[in-house]
Amino acid sequence: MPTDLTKKVCKRSQKRCFNVYLLGRFRIPKEIFFVTWEQVLKMRFETSTIKDIAKALGLSTSTVSRALRDRYEISEETKKIVLAYAEKVNYRANPIARSLKERRSYSIGIIVSEIANNFFSQVINGIESIAYNKDYHVIISQSHESYKQEKLNVEHLASRSIDGLLIALSSETQDIDYLRDLYAKGLPIVFFDRVPENFETHKVIANNFKGSFDATEHLILSGKRVIAHLTNSETLSNTKERLEGYKAALTKYHIEFKPELVKYCQHGGMHSAELEQAVKELLPLKPDGIFISSDRLTTGCILALKNTNPEVAHKIAIAGFTNSNLVELFSPSLTSVKQPAFEIGQVATELLISMIEAKRPITEFETKILDTELVRMKKNLGNRFL
Amino acid sequence: MPTDLTKKVCKRSQKRCFNVYLLGRFRIPKEIFFVTWEQVLKMRFETSTIKDIAKALGLSTSTVSRALRDRYEISEETKKIVLAYAEKVNYRANPIARSLKERRSYSIGIIVSEIANNFFSQVINGIESIAYNKDYHVIISQSHESYKQEKLNVEHLASRSIDGLLIALSSETQDIDYLRDLYAKGLPIVFFDRVPENFETHKVIANNFKGSFDATEHLILSGKRVIAHLTNSETLSNTKERLEGYKAALTKYHIEFKPELVKYCQHGGMHSAELEQAVKELLPLKPDGIFISSDRLTTGCILALKNTNPEVAHKIAIAGFTNSNLVELFSPSLTSVKQPAFEIGQVATELLISMIEAKRPITEFETKILDTELVRMKKNLGNRFL
DNA sequence: ATTCTTCATGCAAGCGATTGCATCATTTTT
DNA sequence: AAAAATGATGCAATCGCTTGCATGAAGAAT
Numbered sequence: 132m133p134t135d136l137t138k139k140v141c142k143r144s145q146k147r148c149f150n151v152y153l154l155g156r157f158r159i160p161k162e163i164f165f166v167t168w169e170q171v172l173k174m175r176f177e178t179s180t181i182k183d184i185a186k187a188l189g190l191s192t193s194t195v196s197r198a199l200r201d202r203y204e205i206s207e208e209t210k211k212i213v214l215a216y217a218e219k220v221n222y223r224a225n226p227i228a229r230s231l232k233e234r235r236s237y238s239i240g241i242i243v244s245e246i247a248n249n250f251f252s253q254v255i256n257g258i259e260s261i262a263y264n265k266d267y268h269v270i271i272s273q274s275h276e277s278y279k280q281e282k283l284n285v286e287h288l289a290s291r292s293i294d295g296l297l298i299a300l301s302s303e304t305q306d307i308d309y310l311r312d313l314y315a316k317g318l319p320i321v322f323f324d325r326v327p328e329n330f331e332t333h334k335v336i337a338n339n340f341k342g343s344f345d346a347t348e349h350l351i352l353s354g355k356r357v358i359a360h361l362t363n364s365e366t367l368s369n370t371k372e373r374l375e376g377y378k379a380a381l382t383k384y385h386i387e388f389k390p391e392l393v394k395y396c397q398h399g400g401m402h403s404a405e406l407e408q409a410v411k412e413l414l415p416l417k418p419d420g421i422f423i424s425s426d427r428l429t430t431g432c433i434l435a436l437k438n439t440n441p442e443v444a445h446k447i448a449i450a451g452f453t454n455s456n457l458v459e460l461f462s463p464s465l466t467s468v469k470q471p472a473f474e475i476g477q478v479a480t481e482l483l484i485s486m487i488e489a490k491r492p493i494t495e496f497e498t499k500i501l502d503t504e505l506v507r508m509k510k511n512l513g514n515r516f517l
Numbered sequence: 518m519p520t521d522l523t524k525k526v527c528k529r530s531q532k533r534c535f536n537v538y539l540l541g542r543f544r545i546p547k548e549i550f551f552v553t554w555e556q557v558l559k560m561r562f563e564t565s566t567i568k569d570i571a572k573a574l575g576l577s578t579s580t581v582s583r584a585l586r587d588r589y590e591i592s593e594e595t596k597k598i599v600l601a602y603a604e605k606v607n608y609r610a611n612p613i614a615r616s617l618k619e620r621r622s623y624s625i626g627i628i629v630s631e632i633a634n635n636f637f638s639q640v641i642n643g644i645e646s647i648a649y650n651k652d653y654h655v656i657i658s659q660s661h662e663s664y665k666q667e668k669l670n671v672e673h674l675a676s677r678s679i680d681g682l683l684i685a686l687s688s689e690t691q692d693i694d695y696l697r698d699l700y701a702k703g704l705p706i707v708f709f710d711r712v713p714e715n716f717e718t719h720k721v722i723a724n725n726f727k728g729s730f731d732a733t734e735h736l737i738l739s740g741k742r743v744i745a746h747l748t749n750s751e752t753l754s755n756t757k758e759r760l761e762g763y764k765a766a767l768t769k770y771h772i773e774f775k776p777e778l779v780k781y782c783q784h785g786g787m788h789s790a791e792l793e794q795a796v797k798e799l800l801p802l803k804p805d806g807i808f809i810s811s812d813r814l815t816t817g818c819i820l821a822l823k824n825t826n827p828e829v830a831h832k833i834a835i836a837g838f839t840n841s842n843l844v845e846l847f848s849p850s851l852t853s854v855k856q857p858a859f860e861i862g863q864v865a866t867e868l869l870i871s872m873i874e875a876k877r878p879i880t881e882f883e884t885k886i887l888d889t890e891l892v893r894m895k896k897n898l899g900n901r902f903l
Numbered sequence: 904a905t906t907c908t909t910c911a912t913g914c915a916a917g918c919g920a921t922t923g924c925a926t927c928a929t930t931t932t933t
Numbered sequence: 934a935a936a937a938a939t940g941a942t943g944c945a946a947t948c949g950c951t952t953g954c955a956t957g958a959a960g961a962a963t
Contacts, residue, residue: 180919191943196921206941223676227622228919230613231948246641246657252633259659268677271632271657273645290609291654430843437845455843457816459823462848566949577913582951592911614949617918 179220188216199224230292238268239483240288242298244276244399250426250454250472251299254323257476258297265484267294276399278303285309295319295483297476300327302364302399319486323479324470326368326498333482334498337470339369342503343376346450346468347422349505351384355420355448359392359413361432362424363399370395373424373452392416400431410435414443423451433461448508458506466508471501565606574602585610616678624654625869626674628684630662630785636812636840636858637685640709643862644683651870653680662785664689671695681705681869683862686713688750688785705872709865710856712754712884719868720884723856725755728889729762732836732854733808735891737770741806741834745778745799747818748810749785756781759810759838778802786817796821800829809837819847834894844892852894857887 185192198205198213230236243251262269274281281301307327314320326334350358360377363370381388394409423429429451436444449465458467478499571578584591584599616622629637648655660667667687693713700706712720736744746763749756767774780795809815815837822830836852844853864885
């Protein structure tokens with residue numbers, strides 16, 4: 132790629148010729164330019180390689196490689212020399228070369244709907260805490276709750292040779308055959324938060340049933356009787372589980388379950404119109420409490436309430452899943468169900484890495500269920516500042 | 518790595534022997550196991566390579582490679598055949614191999630303090646929007662406002678052969694020599710939001726001066742006269758610029774600048790104690806307005822106010838930098854300065870990619886300044902629901 | 904007809920690291 | 934003393950892809 136060279140233009144086709152390099156009118160010895168360009172490339176990140184060390188120490192590259200990896204074949208003495216020299220020249224193994232040779236990249240892919248979502252960013256922190264310790268890198272992608280985007284990202288990651296995948300499905304996703312394909316080809320996958328049925332692998336979720344039960348029960352115990360339920364796409368695993376928790380609490384207190392009080396949001400609250408519509412449909416039923424089943428929906432619903440019906444916004448008790456650390460700032464205030472996001476990330480990562488590093492195919496899979504925490508609304512606070 | 522083999526234990530040293538493989542008591546022909554293991558590795562991600570295509574089509578790998586890359590040397594006919602076949606077998610170039618050969622990875626590193634911060638997650642969305650289009654991958658790392666972590670992450674990324682780096686410095690960072698080193702070695706770097714002085718490269722920032730001026734002026738025009746300023750680490754570029762904007766607004770309205778009304782938070786509000794301390798020191802000065810200069814500080818300060826001095830929290834007017842999309846939910850409500858986060862990400866990425874792909878060293882650098890937006894508090898809303 | 908261009912393709916050398924096996928000197932065992 | 938085992942190291946192939954250059958055929962220019 133000798134940019135200093137004029138390439139001759141072919142008279143016939145008017146395209147640039149190849150194999151013919153001109154400097155002015157003279158054919159020139161290419162070496163001059165090639166060497167220059169090569170040097171430029173070499174200079175860029177002039178890091179020492181195993182070869183350099185080998186040459187400097189009068190050893191072979193294999194010996195150096197083995198010494199660096201602390202293999203038993205190499206004598207202690209040699210190891211010491213190699214290690215010392217490597218340290219001196221600040222040698223870093225080229226991870227790309229290693230990946231090529233070892234057919235793995237020491238990186239794991241993460242797919243979440245939005246990193247801006249508190250729950251997911253906390254999960255990611257959990258993932259990183261484990262991954263970095265075990266010397267894995269993480270590559271984060273966002274699906275923005277779109278199936279198409281999700282699939283694209285996963286395939287992009289797969290082509291980048293990730294060693295494993297951690298994924299929370301988008302609210303749109305129904306068809307996970309593309310994941311099955313990759314899984315069948317040997318890509319370890321661990322699902323978290325939003326997990327599919329009929330997919331035999333490790334999964335990590337919050338105790339959605341209990342979280343919902345607790346939140347709903349809390350509303351009931353505060354005297355609410357007409358409790359609506361605003362929730363995510365019907366297809367998501369946690370939507371179902373949370374609905375069950377809600378129902379169970381109603382049952383326990385002998386409150387009749389009314390399907391019309393349940394509203395699903397296909398896009399998980401990505402569009403505010405969706406939420407406003409749901410709120411609009413719900414209000415005529417005069418709910419005195421709403422239980423909301425996801426982070427984005429919770430904040431979105433309060434916003435929608437405030438925007439469309441400010442006069443009732445403060446009269447309806449709200450309990451919802453959210454990992455926002457700003458809940459205390461919200462007005463109207465609410466009771467929140469916090470998922471153990473950080474831990475979910477940690478556990479999922481541990482499972483994934485165990486799969487990646489397993490010597491032989493795994494046949495036993497677990498679904499880990501971690502408890503949620505109910506953070507009750509500070510009652511007085513809520514009123515004092517109203 | 519033939520795991521099916523028992524390695525004989527050396528009687529002398531009690532270590533496992535090498536070069537000697539046993540199956541039960543018999544020395545066995547190693548090939549059997551090696552082949553098996555190789556096959557397992559092969560099977561994992563059984564993707565077709567250029568070699569496979571070449572063999573199937575009776576061409577050389579060079580021709581296939583060139584055809585796939587649409588080089589002019591190859592005839593249209595051959596290209597068509599190769600492309601069709603590649604499509605058929607769903608060929609994907611191995612990016613690792615390509616990276617090794619080309620000495621670049623087609624990925625760019627991002628360092629932010631927290632992805633959970635709305636500003637940064639929006640920046641990241643902007644970065645992705647450009648990067649993915651140009652076929653670059655992004656790798657996100659968080660410094661958590663720690664210098665040590667930041668340096669570690671940058672070096673980790675660099676060793677992963679990123680092609681370029683987008684970075685917003687942590688609030689702790691003072692010494693950027695490690696970045697200078699990498700830059701000198703040829704790593705393109707673009708700074709955004711928190712940029713260093715004396716570093717000749719592209720930078721992208723918000724118009725911090727004007728943003729601060731506007732916010733402060735807004736407070737003044739609402740009748741406030743004792744306006745405190747809560748801000749980030751004194752060393753950050755935007756801290757200085759925002760302070761200047763604040764001062765300029767005071768000057769314009771003939772309000773005396775009082776240094777004691779300015780409080781710096783070294784850790785950018787990562788520790789709530791830091792904020793509570795600042796609030797505690799500020800309140801005795803009886804401010805009737807506070808201008809806060811960063812996302813995390815803004816929310817953190819309101820929280821601290823509410824927690825420590827709920828009785829005054831609603832009496833002090835607050836204006837602050839924040840990109841939170843939940844501002845409308847906050848109580849007390851506030852006036853916010855929104856940075857053009859998405860655009861900052863886009864512009865920074867475009868600049869970075871232009872550096873990466875530049876044919877020759879760049880000597881002219883730009884600092885792009887994008888305008889902020891002032892979102893005024895909804896006055897009635899603020900009161901009606903109090 | 905001869906020489907020069909133009910086109911199309913293949914050869915082979917890397918990129919940096921890993922690793923099976925050969926080699927050889929040195930024990931240890933029989 | 935001969936045979937076997939051990940210990941330390943090097944050779945060379947390989948991962949998948951890119952690319953400078955050689956090659957050889959066909960067409961154009963002289």
